[in-house]
Amino acid sequence: MKKFVNNIDHMLVESLTGFATAHGDLVEVQFDPTFVSRKQKSQQKVAIISGGGSGHEPLHAGYVGKGMLDAACPGQVFTSPTPDQMLAAAEAVHADKGVLFIVKNYAGDVMNFEMAAEMLPFEHATVLTSDDCAVVNSTYTTGRRGVAGTVIVEKCVGSLAETGADLASCKALGDKINLLTSSIGVALTSCTVPAAGRPTFDISDSEIEMGVGIHGEPGRRREAMRTADVIVADMVNAIVHDFEAKQLPTQGDILLLVNGLGATPLMELYLIYNTAAKLLTEKGFSIARSLVGNYITAIDMAGASLTVCLLDNDIKQHWDSPVHTAGLRWGC
């Protein structure tokens, strides 16, 4: 493992300090307990707080700022943050209109946020994201994982909160977008957790991991490496099947997000976009919004995920509204 690091135990603090310095106009960071919040505390709005294991940058700290999150709680690499972080963040940013937690659906994240919520002295609600259609939902499992759709939820709910909407409306929008969104990822290589110092999984040059999670969790199945067109067609089909299973329309305006997992160059992401856009258009979707880049990563994994979100005017408006964060910025 070769990484820019001084001491594995200090990596997160040093990186977050650098982040907060580089974006000193936007955010500030607190340690012990650790959270990142807006430089300008917002008034008269629902406080939107997210968090999760580190290693997915720019998610979540990179989405703190005007039009998106009020605070983010970064955990250790691939490890959910702890309740004291969420409590401290909520205490710092809440503005008497309640707190909405946006939580990716993983046992650890859910339990830690749950414990924080139980201790929280103000009104609160939680949106659980679970857009990963690689994992089959069933009453017997923990349920689907939250992946790149989380970025869309954070953007749009952040926008709605900015209008002064109440907690219930913010939660409702988040839940709606989560329902309208499906994602699937594929890994060409494993990620390496710095503290582990070796790749999470072994994979040969002729294999891919279809349906991989953003922590390098094994996916649906190990498959043979094939052309981008064939891989992307499988991913598009998985998403379309998921839409069908959710009884969602497989036509109409969509947001197409092609997300890099860390080590895959933009040239390849745009190539994937090209195929995905063609296939989705053939299926009857109309691509109304696009996003291509590294928005939720798995440290240094080579791979990508596709996310499709069905758009209505409401979601479109909140997607388009101004946002000013380290990781997403437009309209201002």
Next chain:
Amino acid sequence: MKKFVNNIDHMLVESLTGFATAHGDLVEVQFDPTFVSRKQKSQQKVAIISGGGSGHEPLHAGYVGKGMLDAACPGQVFTSPTPDQMLAAAEAVHADKGVLFIVKNYAGDVMNFEMAAEMLPFEHATVLTSDDCAVVNSTYTTGRRGVAGTVIVEKCVGSLAETGADLASCKALGDKINLLTSSIGVALTSCTVPAAGRPTFDISDSEIEMGVGIHGEPGRRREAMRTADVIVADMVNAIVHDFEAKQLPTQGDILLLVNGLGATPLMELYLIYNTAAKLLTEKGFSIARSLVGNYITAIDMAGASLTVCLLDNDIKQHWDSPVHTAGLRWGC
């Protein structure tokens, strides 16, 4: 080599098509000869055109748009584009105030742009960027390479051109910024040129390539892998020595750009930023602007570069002005 690709020979066309589709509100792409230009042709301004080998995305096509480039000519991977591309781009975007080429100083790029310029029927000038202080300038060599400083030149010259400034002023600003800017890169791993199918160089787990170029060209020297602080201190020192050699002040406001070469996660880039910012501040610089991310890459190389640009009010203003491209966006 594992990449998302269908046929190596079509990779660039497919990727550029995806790029142009994903950013259909901003740009369009032409093939044979290949160039990317703004959707809205601009009027009454110097046309700013850049180009170079592909593999450095988002540079250059990602910087086409309001406030930055009018067109970009992408060559094959790591191979300068050809004069017919530049001529077609110039023909498409010029607006009777002349054409400024921004060219990274490599033999191939220089010669191809030179031949285009010789054939160009309108007023034109060229800014050659050469900010890489890893390569020692000497009258006996081709001179320093243009690297990440090019992004700053393109941003600021693009901004000036937008004000209606004439060709000579645009060239003068570009030359000034190039002079005031020094960069140095370091590689932890090699890149892999898709058509070559194997890493450009071999490097062990205990070595780094200090002063690497953005094409995986060998740098100053092969060194032992050390902590991020030590590596970054060497890089900062190289830049400060270069400032001294150029008789530039080693104090005052600077723009600090920490650029990822492709496969290095943001977590590490911010950690590098943290150290670099501390060291540069100790030397007497004051960090007035920051940029951290993948802005000029070497395909899938793990590594990073540091760039320091001395700021005056003029440069600051042009850096801050609105820009709307796929790769850089703010103020609109």
Next chain:
Amino acid sequence: MNSSAINHYAAAIRDAILAHEADIECLDREIGDGDHYINMKRGCEAITGLADELSTLSSADALNKIGMKLLSTIGGASGPLFASFFMSMSKTLKTSDTMTTLQIALAFEAGVQAIMQRGKAQAGEKTMLDVLIPVATAFKQLAEQGQSSKDISAALKTIASDGLESTRNMLATKGRASGLGERAIGHLDAGAKSCQVMIDTICDLVLSKQ
């Protein structure tokens, strides 16, 4: 069990976890996300770092303190689960003023129930509970029968090992491995392994007491 015993156990557990780095890490890499060993290590070191403070507290307070500390230190799935375990154990012990083996067994059982509640999980879901539930059941039963600490310890060692081994052929229906379906089969659960190591360590300490 007083707080100096707790410190003694905590140090031994830390050493045992560190000694099992390779297996624990490997298991969570195979069907999880590779951080379980690091999470355990961070938790263990936080607790041994509290030794001075813990030594001034009653057992019940020490266990609560441990739970709180784990809650703010470990994170992930295992953090809130282990925290719930210790906080619940503490609460149960608080209700009694002597501390018999049976009382410890009942507190242990309460701890395990807190994990089940927090994790909404049962036995047979390929988690730490597949070690903890059979151990809790046997512990209480043996204590009720009035067996000696040494006999109980010897028995629990085997039960913990068997519990761990039982996770091998289970489908995972909780935690990160639950998305894997058939692919989880053949692998032991990482959290079950940590629990087995910790139980084994404490039982060995009891067995080695003069």
Next chain:
Amino acid sequence: MNSSAINHYAAAIRDAILAHEADIECLDREIGDGDHYINMKRGCEAITGLADELSTLSSADALNKIGMKLLSTIGGASGPLFASFFMSMSKTLKTSDTMTTLQIALAFEAGVQAIMQRGKAQAGEKTMLDVLIPVATAFKQLAEQGQSSKDISAALKTIASDGLESTRNMLATKGRASGLGERAIGHLDAGAKSCQVMIDTICDLVLSKQ
């Protein structure tokens, strides 16, 4: 040399370049950026793809067409250089209506001078010119002496090889390797290798003529 001979040479050169993939690619990887083989291949295939069109042209026009095609196909440093070579060769041949060996030698020399001008380079800078300049000089001299095509070809093969080999211990002062200083020593130049392969191929064709 008519345009059908040119097509014949072009096909042979393409085959030879493809056959030398490994060495050419490796050299540009070592002290360059790894694309020289791909650039050469793209250029060669573009030219063999022009065969039908070239066969309708005069030699001079065919060479100019080749230059233009290379200019818009290769890119990089080698593209404008090879393009300049052919365009200049074409211009020189246009001025004469017969085509003697000497006239070809003079045209070759003009082509090499065009490369020197475009690349602002001399012999001894570790580039393709370290093959091309000695070959041009000898070609002209031997042609002036009235030597046979076969004798000239045999001589040029050796001179091209020697020229290539001479780049090994040079410091690079032009092109991408010029930043490397001492580190370039010990490596042959990739562009010099391509030129040696191309010259060798043409000389072999001349030598094998009945």
